[in-house]
Amino acid sequence: EAGVTQFPSHSVIEKGQTVTLRCDPISGHDNLYWYRRVMGKEIKFLLHFVKESKQDESGMPNNRFLAERTGGTYSTLKVQPAELEDSGVYFCASSQGFTSGPSGEQFFGPGTRLTVL
């Protein structure tokens, strides 16, 4: 079974440009999460989808970030316009359930390293 995949693995853009990150969750996982890790600090929650609906987007930094999950399958995270402080590694994760215990275990993708110059 394929794991969570993310594209691209790396992206280098200039300040003011737009970047779109993609995440394909594990097939059958209704829950999809976006996280960001900046400069070796903690992995910070951005938002959580249940199927195509945004369950919790309390971690989104500002309105330059837009996440979508078309048809409850893959998800995209767009940053427009990108700023220097947006640099970091963006992780996507998926889970079958959302409760504690094995069904709530989140499987992470390898991340997209975004560098904004």
Place this chain on the structure above:
Amino acid sequence: DQQVKQNSPSLSVQEGRISILNCDYTNSMFDYFLWYKKYPAEGPTFLISISSIKDKNEDGRFTVFLNKSAKHLSLHIVPSQPGDSAVYFCAARNYGQNFVFGPGTRLSVLP
């Protein structure tokens, strides 16, 4: 305002010895805790978990201890192996909410 803290950014241990990674949290409402392991250029992978109704959970070489009164948990790896060298993240959650992660501790197991 960091709710989950891992105060040791790095730890070095000799192969075969015990590795102890520590994690402190501030939110007394957290009821479920996880440890994740991360290798370079990979995403974090789930390692072991513990519910707040327990004080210990063991899985092979890995044991997690939870001290609710101290708001502290620790991960013990015995015996440590070179393949355990990775960054370890502690994560916690209040039921129905999303996980809060710590900044990670980089473990180096020396042969």
